[in-house]
Structure formats: C-alpha cells, structure tokens
Amino acid sequence: MYDFIVVGQGIAGSMLSWFLLKANQKILVIDEFNPSSASHIAGGVIKPITGKRFVKTWLADELIPLVEKTYREFEELFGDSFFHEALFLKIFESVKAQNDWSARCASPEYIAYLKNENIIDLDKEKVKNDFGTFEINGGSRLDSDKFLLHYRKYLEQKNMLLNEKFLFSELVVEKDLVSYKGEEATRIIFCEGAGAIQNPYFKFLPFQLAKGECLVVRIENFYPDRIINGEVLIMPMRKKNLYYIGATHEWSFDDALPSQKGKDELLGNLTAILNSPFEVVDHKGAIRPTVKDRRPFIGFHPENSNVGIFNGMGTKGISLAPYFAKHFTEHLLNGENLMKEVDIKRFL
Ligand SMILES: Cc1cc2nc3c(=O)[nH]c(=O)nc-3n(C[C@H](O)[C@H](O)[C@H](O)COP(=O)(O)OP(=O)(O)OC[C@H]3O[C@@H](n4cnc5c(N)ncnc54)[C@H](O)[C@@H]3O)c2cc1C
Numbered sequence: 260m261y262d263f264i265v266v267g268q269g270i271a272g273s274m275l276s277w278f279l280l281k282a283n284q285k286i287l288v289i290d291e292f293n294p295s296s297a298s299h300i301a302g303g304v305i306k307p308i309t310g311k312r313f314v315k316t317w318l319a320d321e322l323i324p325l326v327e328k329t330y331r332e333f334e335e336l337f338g339d340s341f342f343h344e345a346l347f348l349k350i351f352e353s354v355k356a357q358n359d360w361s362a363r364c365a366s367p368e369y370i371a372y373l374k375n376e377n378i379i380d381l382d383k384e385k386v387k388n389d390f391g392t393f394e395i396n397g398g399s400r401l402d403s404d405k406f407l408l409h410y411r412k413y414l415e416q417k418n419m420l421l422n423e424k425f426l427f428s429e430l431v432v433e434k435d436l437v438s439y440k441g442e443e444a445t446r447i448i449f450c451e452g453a454g455a456i457q458n459p460y461f462k463f464l465p466f467q468l469a470k471g472e473c474l475v476v477r478i479e480n481f482y483p484d485r486i487i488n489g490e491v492l493i494m495p496m497r498k499k500n501l502y503y504i505g506a507t508h509e510w511s512f513d514d515a516l517p518s519q520k521g522k523d524e525l526l527g528n529l530t531a532i533l534n535s536p537f538e539v540v541d542h543k544g545a546i547r548p549t550v551k552d553r554r555p556f557i558g559f560h561p562e563n564s565n566v567g568i569f570n571g572m573g574t575k576g577i578s579l580a581p582y583f584a585k586h587f588t589e590h591l592l593n594g595e596n597l598m599k600e601v602d603i604k605r606f607l
Contacts, residue, residue: 260285260443260444260445261285261286261287261442261443261444261445262279262284262285262286262444262445262446263276263279263284263285263286263287263444263445263446263447263448264286264287264288264289264437264439264442264444264446264447264448265279265286265287265288265289265447265448265450266288266289266290266425266447266448266449266450266451267288267289267290267449267450267451267452267454268288268290268407268410268411268414268420268450269296269297269298269299269407269450269452269576270298270301270403270407270572270576270577270580271298271450271452271548271569271570271572271576271580271584272288272290272450272569273298273406273407273410273580274329274580274581274583274584275448275450275569275580275584275587275588276288276414276419277329277410277584278584278585278587278588279588279591281588282588282592284592286419287419287420287421287442287444288414288419288420288421289420289421289423289425289439290411290420290421290422291422291423291424291425292411292422294404295515295543295544295545296452296545297452297453297471297545297546297547297548297576298403298407298452298576298577299403299404299407299545300404300471300473300543300544300545301403301545301576301577302400302473302492302494302503302505302506303400303401303402303403303577304345304398304400304486304492304494304577305322305323305326305398305399305400305401305577305578306347306395306398307319307323307371307372307395307396307397307398308349308363308369308372308373308395311352311356312359313349313359313360313363313369313373315368315369315372316575316578318582319372319397320371321582322578322579322581322582323397323399323578325581325582325585326399326577326578326581326582327342327399329581330342330401330406330581333406333409333410336413337409337410337413339405339409341401341402341403341405341406341409342399342400342401342402342406343399343400343401343402344398344399345398345399345400345486345494346394346398346484346485346486347394347395347398347485347486347488348379348381348392348393348394348395348485348486348487348488349392349393349394349395349488349489350381350386350387350388350390350391350392350487350488350489350532351388351390351391351392351393352390353390354390356390357390357391360373360393371396371397372395372396372397373393373395373396378391378392378393378394379391379392379393379394380392381482381487383534384534384535385480385481385482385533385534385535386487386489386532386533386534386535387489387531387532387533387534388489388532392487395488398486400486400494401577402497403577405497425439425451427458427459430447432447432563432565432566434565435565436565437565437566445565446565446566446567446591447565447566447567448567448568448569449461449566449567449568449569449570450568450569450570451570452546452547452548452570452572453466453468453515453545453546453547453548455548455568455570456468458568460560460563460566460568461556461560461568461570461603463606463607464550464556464568464570464571464603464606465550465551465552465606466548466549466550466551466571467510467549467550467551468510468546468547468548468549469508469509469510469546469547469549469573469574470507470508470509470510470512470515470521470544470545470546470547471505471506471507471508471509471544471545471546471547471574472505472506472507472509472517472518472521472522472524472525472542472543472544473503473504473505473506473507473525473542473543473544474503474504474505474522474525474526474529474539474541474542474543475496475501475502475503475504475539475540475541475542475543476501476502476504476529476537476538476539476540477500477501477502477537477538477540478500478502478533478535478536478537479500479535479536480535481493481495481500481502481535482495483495483499483500487532489528489531489532490528490529490531490532491504491505491506491525491528491529491532492504492505492506493529493532493533501540502537504525504529505525506525507521507524507525508574509521512546515544515545515546516544517542517543517544518544521542521544522539522542526539547573547574547576548570548571548572548573548576549571549573549574550571550573552605553573554571554600554601555569555570555571555572555573555579555583555601556568556569556570556571556601556603557569557570557571557583557586557587557597557601557602557603558597558602558603558604559603561607568603569583569584569587571601583601586598586601
C-alpha cells in the first residue's frame with residue numbers, strides 16, 4: 260500500500276515525489292519515458308529578472324535560495340554536477356531600455372539582482388550590442404536532462420518507478436483509496452505536464468498550452484562562461500563550442516515536433532544578435548503546461564478528494580517546481596494552507 264501514486268516524472272513529478280519521500284511517504288511514480296518532454300529539453304534557466312521592463316520574477320526572493328538548496332542536495336546525492344551559477348548578460352535594445360534599467364537599479368528590492376557597475380561590453384565582432392549589456396546577478400542553470408536521468412535511475416533502483424503509459428481505464432477511485440493495476444494508494448497526484456489535457460478529472464482547468472522549440476548550435480571561440488539574453492538566449496552547453504538557443508512560444512500547433520517555422524524564427528532572432536559564424540547541430544520541440552493566469556495548478560478534484568494535480572508550471576518549471584512541491588507537501592502532511600493563487604479552487 261502506497262501513500263501516494265505520482266503520475267509523471269518531469270520536473271513537477273520529480274520534485275513532488277522527492278519532497279514526499281523526504282517526508283517518509285511511500286510512493287510509486289508512473290511515467291512513460293519521453294526524452295523530448297518539456298522538462299528534458301528545457302534550457303533550465305533560473306532568472307530573477309524577466310521581461311523587457313526588467314521586472315523581478317514572481318517570488319524570486321523565496322524561490323532562488325530553495326532552488327539552489329534543492330538542486331545542490333541532488334548533486335551531493337548523485338555525486339555529479341548539473342546545477343551551475345550563471346553569469347547572465349542582457350542586451351539593451353535601446354536608450355529607453357538603459358533608462359528603465361537605471362530606474363530599477365535605484366530600487367532597494369532590486370539591489371541583489373542588478374548592479375550599475377556590472378555593465379559589460381561584448382566583443383561586437385561576436386555579438387551585436389550597440390547599447391551595451393548588463394549583468395543580472397543571482398541567476399543559475401540546471402542541466403535538467405542530466406538531473407532527470409539521475410533521478411529516474413534512483414527511483415528505478417529503489418523499485419519506485421513504473422515505466423509505462425498511465426491508462427485511466429485501469430484506475431479505480433474509491434472513497435479512501437485509489438488502485439491502479441492492483442497497486443493501492445491513499446492518494447494519486449497527476450503531474451503529466453501538457454499531457455494533462457487528456458486527464459478526465461481536470462478538464463475544467465484552463466490550460467493554455469505553448470509549444471517551445473530550441474536549437475543546439477556550434478560556435479567557435481564564443482563565450483563559454485556567459486548566458487547572453489537578447490531576442491533569444493544563447494547558453495553554453497556541457498560540450499565544448501555547443502550552445503543552446505531558445506526558445507519559441509507558439510500558441511497554435513498540431514504537435515510537439517520541431518518545425519521549419521520554429522527553426523526559421525530561432526535563426527532569425529539568433530542572426531539578429533550574433534555576428535559569429537555558427538552551425539546548427541540539433542533542433543527540438545516540446546509543449547509547456549502553460550496556464551491562462553500564469554500560476555500553477557495545485558489541489559484536489561472537487562468530488563474525488565484523493566485525486567490531485569500538481570501542474571501548470573508554465574515557462575518556469577525549473578524554478579517553480581521545487582518551491583511548490585515543498586509547499587504542497589507541507590499542505591498534504593501538515594495541513595498548512597495552500598497559497599490561494601495556486602490552489603485549483605480558484606476555478607471552482
Ligand atoms: C523549449 C523549452 C525551453 C524551456 N526552458 C525553460 C527554462 O529555461 N527554465 C524553466 O524554468 N522552464 C523552461 N521551460 C518550461 C519547462 O520545461 C516546464 O515548465 C516544465 O518542464 C514542466 O514540467 P512538467 O513536469 O509539468 O511537465 P513535463 O516535462 O511535460 O513532464 C510530464 C511527464 O509526464 C509524463 N506523462 C504524461 N502523461 C503520461 C501518461 N498518461 N502516462 C505516463 N506518463 C505520462 C511525460 O512522459 C513526462 O515525463 C522550457 C520549455 C520548453 C519547451
């Protein structure tokens with residue numbers, strides 16, 4: 260008998276199952292391995308400042324320390340390195356952008372993330388940056404593919420993983436119990452990412468899915484220690500001279516496959532800032548579980564109180580998932596209130 264069945268081992272299911280395990284819960288994770296899922300192909304970027312107006316990311320001050328603590332804990336457990344502090348350089352688009360940024364720097368709540376003295380000029384033969392660039396402090400990056408593979412192996416070794424497609428026809432939900440192919444648990448929590456639109460229990464939730472595509476390119480003699488943020492993100496990868504270029508946001512699509520349209524958009528945005536020659540070596544696509552009001556979906560079905568959801572991580576799953584997995588676990592096990600902004604009761 261399990262305490263929880265968790266469906267999905269993307270970043271959401273991984274984090275939730277981990278915080279439950281740390282709280283001594285008995286869990287079973289069911290996940291059909293998909294190396295092209297959103298969590299596997301994500302850039303893994305954790306950024307405290309976002310958008311053209313340089314606004315602090317929602318909950319940045321709380322998220323960032325917990326994110327670092329959590330991923331560092333995994334590095335220790337697995338004896339490998341996949342979480343990296345990152346030097347982010349944002350390219351100014353105009354004089355107005357420079358002024359907006361100066362105004363932000365004057366605000367005490369931004370001091371930790373923006374510093375006037377950190378203006379860095381990039382070599383214009385490599386990158387177009389006519390108005391200069393500025394450094395964002397406090398950013399980091401998770402090699403999410405590497406982390407997920409480690410965590411999957413860990414679950415497998417402990418006999419806590421079923422690698423298969425979850426079939427709703429096999430789920431029996433009773434008042435105090437759920438069972439799936441003979442495995443019984445007190446509760447089941449769905450973390451299927453964009454796959455949730457097939458979930459009959461949560462059809463009432465307003466997902467607004469967004470496809471994302473990214474490229475891997477080879478650039479010789481570029482910046483192996485900086486993430487450069489212009490119209491696209493140029494991010495060094497593990498292998499020498501390879502850079503991750505991301506990402507597109509497409510609201511209307513037929514599938515998760517990489518498309519010519521996505522590739523053209525990425526190449527257009529890349530060549531708008533890159534002066535160095537490059538070669539495309541890979542191209543990927545996946546669907547993000549984005550949500551109309553841009554807040555996660557956490558909670559239980561209104562009639563089936565043992566059927567839950569942990570989803571809606573949108574464009575920021577790598578930083579949101581650890582924080583909200585801990586929050587949800589504290590709600591589940593200690594009865595602490597769920598934050599109203601993320602509780603699915605807001606749609607009932
Ligand atoms: C190109 C791109 C770049 C991105 N970059 C970033 C970034 O830099 N930083 C950031 O924070 N976020 C980024 N994101 C967003 C991030 O990837 C998502 O927020 C996050 O991955 C969502 O995680 P998830 O676990 O909810 O979903 P998923 O990653 O989709 O995982 C769901 C899992 O559930 C499994 N599953 C679903 N249905 C079933 C079923 N019926 N049976 C069995 N298994 C099932 C799937 O196989 C999968 O393993 C990016 C996304 C994309 C597409």
